[in-house]
Amino acid sequence: MRELVILAALVSALHVASLPTDTDVVYKCQEDQDNIAILAAERFINDHHHHGYKFKFVSLDSRRADEKTDLCEVILGITLEETECHIVNPKPLDQCTTRKESETKVTAKCNVTVLSFEGKAVVACYICDTKPDSHEILVTKCPDCPSLLPLNDPKALESVKTALQKFNKESNHKSYFKLLEVGRISTQWMFSGQDFFVQFAITETNCPKRVAYRKQKACKALCGVKARYGFCKSSKVGNEEPEVECEIYKAQNITHPMKHPLPYRGFVKIPPSIYPICPFLPPCLCQGPSDHVSPPPPPPPPTQ
Incomplete structure (x- = not known):
């Protein structure tokens, strides 16, 4: 199993807080624009799941980009952590705190494919492996x-x-x-x-x-x-x-996310004790580092 490349400069809270929101920036899948892709991935995943809690970006673990085509793409391996804000909570994500270890912290390891479409960062595919800390870890750190x-x-x-x-x-x-x-x-x-x-x-x-x-x-x-x-x-x-x-909470004008400009697919492994990152769509065989998230098994052959 390959070692993950840890990009420490992108895991600091200061950097995450400074992710740009300028809609006029032309996204070209360049490494110095990874913060734009990360923000697009975080927003997209939270906008498209309808159970459980909001997730917040923690670290960028790997990247692979193809900048040669007109429709360039970058494949990011990112870590997200569950916050204490349920999806019905209107509080902005940046005001939500991630869950403490004593509360059984939930982590999502995701591979996300981000494209440059009409100059914008657009999520085309993601696959996440979402799981809580093991019971053994919790007992060791907090037996009570x-x-x-x-x-x-x-x-x-x-x-x-x-x-x-x-x-x-x-x-x-x-x-x-x-x-x-x-x-x-x-x-x-x-x-x-x-x-x-x-x-x-x-x-x-x-x-x-x-x-x-x-x-x-x-x-x-x-x-x-x-x-x-x-x-x-x-x-x-x-x-x-x-x-x-x-x-x-006060009545909110909750609507479905804006129509996505490109087809997308998502997949997540579901532990029995937590809600996953959704949506519940057919498996998405995202490309990316095989040591970050394992793709789902192929479907069984049709019965004769």
Whole structure:
């Protein structure tokens, strides 16, 4: 396995913070323009996944460029880290902090192909391998820290259900909110038993807050400019009732990303305990350093 070429000058926070946003700059896949390609990759990946948390660029690990053709391309091996901002959080990415090691840090290793199209840096393909720190690393560095659980853990999901019911009962909002998705589940064994710590996103519905229990499943989420989302953190200690805190965001005019000028494809390996970088598209056999991200296996042959 080849050693990765670490470009230390590009990993400093100062450099990342100074990535240019000048739309008049003509991108030509040159090495001194890697910051433009990195910014395009970071934005594109965050704009095109619809689950979990926002990811922030950490380091450029490798690059390979073809500057000979009119449609030049550069293949970047980059590292991203999960932030504490869920995708429903309107906070700008530069204000989101990456997750601490004690919270089981999640890292994404990506190969991204960036083209120069009409003078702009355009993402054509990406493949990411997203995974959390191993449990052994967490135990070594923080033996008392909670560990991640799969997002479908039945006991934890029961605590989410109870926490959401409590929020709807006690909140001062007029609408009923329903579960959008579970973002993270962690657990810890204490003298009181098994504790659960859950983060989940919620969405406002067309039902009033006092809607009857038997009618809650029929409540529909509001869409477009009317949509209000929230992000909740709940904790359940032993057999006690869950505690829950939710932050509700103002209605946002959430639209799909602008139409991409070129066809693109993306692929990510999905661990069971975290949401991946999306979208869920067919495998993308990106070119790039084979020691950075392994391409997905070929599909099975069709049955006769």
